[in-house]
Amino acid sequence: MNTVPPLIAVEGNHHDVGEQIGVRTADLIARSVETYTARFRDQAGLDDTTIDSWGRRYHALAEEYDPGIAAMLEGMAAGSGQSLARIAALNARTELLYGTGYRDEGCTSLAVLPSHTRDGHMLLAQNWDWHPEQADVTFLLATRDPSGFTVLSLTEAGMLAKSGLNSAGLGVCANLLVSDRDTGGEGIPYHFLLRGALHARTMSKAHQRLLPVRRISSGNVLLADAGGEAVDFELAPQVFGTLLPEDGLLAHANHFMADLPLRDLKAATSALTQLRPTRVRHLLAPAADRRAITTADVVRVLRDDWSYPDGICRWPDPEVAAGDQVCTVYSIVMDLTSRTLWIAPGPPRDHAYTRWELDALFEPAAPAPARDFTPEAPAHD
Template identity: 35%
Template sequence: MEPLPPQAETVPFPLITLEGPAMERGRQYGVQAGERIAVCLAIYRAAIDAKGVEWEKARTVARRIQERLEKSHPEQMAEMRGIAEGVGEPVEDIVAINARTELLYGLSKAAVARSEPDGCTGAIALPSVTADGHLLHGQNWDWRDECADCGVVLRIIPEAGPRILTFVEAGMMARAGLNSAGVAITGNFLECEKDGSRDGVPIPLIRRAVLSQTHLSDALLTVLQSPRAFSNNLMVSHADGDAIDLETTPDEAFWIAPEGGLLVHANHFVSAPARAKLQDRSLLVNADSLYRDRRVEAHLRAAAGSITLETLKEAFQDRWGAPRAVCRSVVSGPGGRTSSTVATILMDVTARRMWVAPRPYGPHSYTRYDLD
């Protein structure tokens, strides 16, 4: 597929290549992304402070999380220690931004009352419905607008295992991405009454672990076997031509298969068992989720058999219901916070390529990123 033409000049997210042993990769990350990691830390220090939690308390909790991760995810912890060394910050601060969900929603007096929309609309088109038989996978990431200033794309070349290409908030381990074996992942906010009821692995580390797998079955097992503290929806695909959506909670995971070659998800529980068993608190802050997924699916369904990256881009630009649309313009929230569609991420998983556009609600352009 041809690269998407730019619509306007925007500053692309920087591409950072990490290579070698975990600790060395981390040092490279910390040095090359130092300014953006500092921005990310400032954003979440302020966010946690706004919850009435002192940063030192957040660090204490991060140290406890670190102790668990040293045993369960030693390679990722080595990389985080390298990041801390490279950027000149305590390692617990790097753990803290990776555990931002646990700290933002697990420490405040409001417990797990997640009052700010952490959205996302994701879509996967299987080879049977695309124009050239490629598997396409994409997402609009809706969150704090200022987080566009700390985004980076990582090209990770480990000593063993598949190469990884992932869009992240600087200092984090993974968000949306793909690997050289053909595994790809995006994620969406979900919330239920079980959230915060147990300890778990921070979501960025689960996503990174998924991107370290070579087969769809192993990628799914990685999610299913990981202890989780908070709900999250994970859309996992493979270039060989299939995908599964996992609506996860701390206790369970509910799966959704593609229908008619398409898999679309936003920010509410869709599977029948989940809807019957859980209190879907996601809708208390993301009622627009009820139409966002349907609108993206309708756009793609109308083009079934001829879907391209351009089709996906158009679907993610849908403005119906603005400002609470698929493509969200800047919306003011409590305490002066602003949310928006921070980035659109498009992946041709078959070709192992990614395109990312920052702040796509305004004039924007897509930048192509390759694994090689």
């Protein structure tokens, strides 16, 4: 994988946006539905009737949680030619595959407060670690509603969101967490929560989309906004933990860091999770002390491959079978003050970042995205 993800930009009401996404990515959605339907059957023992029954239930829960999300699912089903139940089930893949051993892997997220950046801008960034072949069905999704509110997010085909930012200056990054509180059943799927947060126009509203809801799976959400604040929520069923920046920095990997009444089921097995947040702080500390962190400094952190192949910049492990390989699939840096997103295919040390300006995504003569932060020579053998 060595290409920049395509940009799919659509506008209209929620149903229209979903329908346009469905039409423009129908082939990719079909691949996602096929892939995850096979996993539902082979790993969770779910037949088509059961998959669709749960899909209809999750769509009903979406209508209660956020009608805009429900309308997007309906439009995506209509545009792609897939059943609504199957599209909803795809967005609840983590919950449907609970207990099968299937879990997203990796991810390192970080935020830098404006008080510690050279230009006084709020920075938010993430490496997304997962199976490298998943890059083929992943793209940047830009949506704009009739009021002009815009969301730009990295998205797997058929799904609503991963990490991204919106025109209100709010940004979201997501990390895997697993606890003994996780269950299958009825609740708001994790990917609904991510889209719900991106629909929020204020930090307060984003909290309301994440916290006072029935959750059935664990996950980490790092929020930041152009107003200069950041907060990390470690979410689990019925409980959550809150982490705040220290010395202008906030970083998270794949283990619980707050004191919560649960048993962490990923802390011992997620590659280098115990050290990745500390490594972020060590690398940024000199510039943080000068209150002069730049986007280039954050890029250097995301390209760090200390403890190769399992560093912040993660590479495929040659000792792992091909079907189980995990690496940094995409690397994202967001300047929430200027509403700018940089993205590089992974591992990012090998690739340049492409810059997208949120305010220009829907301009009639929008310029081609700029290339920046050229690849670096590998530091490993």
